[in-house]
């Protein structure tokens with residue numbers, strides 16, 4: 001089997017749900033059109049979500065003539081499950097392709113391991129995994145084989161985050177001292193596939209979406225979190241499963257700063273939002289205050305439609321995250337930090353592949369490892385090495401929420417670990 005051409009990469013997306021629909025597939029279709037991506041395969045648990053992706057009218061309009069290979073095949077009965085088919089799909093790829101992991105959080109680790117075992121680069125939706133030890137194992141395995149692993153923390157690619165990082169690191173805000181972050185997803189999420197997996201033992205709103213802002217504060221400041229407390233509010237999904245539907249977290253950073261993090265699945269479906277999110281960081285300089293405030297919900301664009309195709313007549317529109325807009329070519333093109341993030345990760349995988357082009361054996365591996373270390377050091381694309389504080393925070397959060405909000409500490413001495421405090 002030939003390796004992917006080094007200027008182009010084959011992609012297998014594992015998971016055909018909401019994030020694949022909203023961000024990953026349209027981005028990958030566009031990159032295919034730009035000849036960065038070759039064949040696209042998508043593997044889901046059953047054929048139903050794949051059929052929905054093929055028939056999605058927005059994709060038919062935006063990407064005329066483009067298709068993906070569906071696993072299982074579209075003519076399989078929609079209720080028939082293929083839980084291990086992803087292994088065959090991964091095994092069928094040329095080495096050094098890109099496996100994109102877009103399945104529920106607790107299922108990322110086995111797919112990433114299977115991808116690395118088959119010499120594939122990986123891009124996982126956040127959170128990479130739920131345990132720090134797993135992220136270290138993934139980092140070591142990938143580095144040992146010269147493979148790229150990225151974590152899709154797309155808020156890093158929002159231009160406001162990049163600007164804040166630049167100016168914070170120039171000292172323009174002083175030191176972060178106290179702040180708050182909020183991300184509340186729509187109420188209707190409760191009726192989606194979430195109800196089948198977003199149960200107390202698997203996840204919670206802090207782990208699911210709070211991690212974006214924890215990663216962002218780390219991305220902007222470089223400060224490491226040292227203490228986490230998360231209190232959850234339980235509720236029932238429509239199918240009767242019990243989950244944490246709201247959470248309030250508090251993260252303490254190594255300089256003593258505190259961040260409050262409010263998350264939930266309950267933003268009113270008819271409200272303009274279409275979710276609620278933002279970050280405010282109060283800082284201190286020499287005898288004065290500094291501040292970073294991002295309204296990530298209302299980005300200055302309101303639309304009142306004469307139909308209800310968007311679920312309600314009046315909506316705040318975010319051109320910043322992800323939109324399909326007219327461009328100079330056929331169909332529509334994706335714009336926004338959702339696209340920029342996927343593009344940057346695909347570029348990183350291509351860059352690592354290219355570093356070994358024309359070399360063999362140990363020489364190719366060495367050059368690829370150097371490139372991986374450079375990507376880790378740059379800290380823009382999230383990798384296990386430069387974003388593993390997130391796994392520590394998630395571990396601490398899961399301990400804390402199960403103990404009704406008791407403090408959990410993160411120790412960085414020796415092997416970093418999380419444990420419940422007194």
Ligand SMILES: NC(=O)c1ccc[n+]([C@@H]2O[C@H](COP(=O)([O-])OP(=O)(O)OC[C@H]3O[C@@H](n4cnc5c(N)ncnc54)[C@H](O)[C@@H]3O)[C@@H](O)[C@H]2O)c1
Pocket residue numbers: 014015016017018019020043044045046049082083084085086102103104105107125126127152154193194208
């Ligand atoms: N803002 C973000 O970064 C963001 C937003 C949404 C989701 N996500 C992440 O994306 C992941 C998926 O979330 P979602 O909302 O798309 O979930 P979803 O429930 O809509 O979709 C999950 C998909 O996984 C597939 N799947 C489950 N088991 C499988 C198996 N054994 N083999 C192949 N496919 C399998 C299902 O068929 C389904 O298509 C989660 O980790 C979530 O945290 C991230």
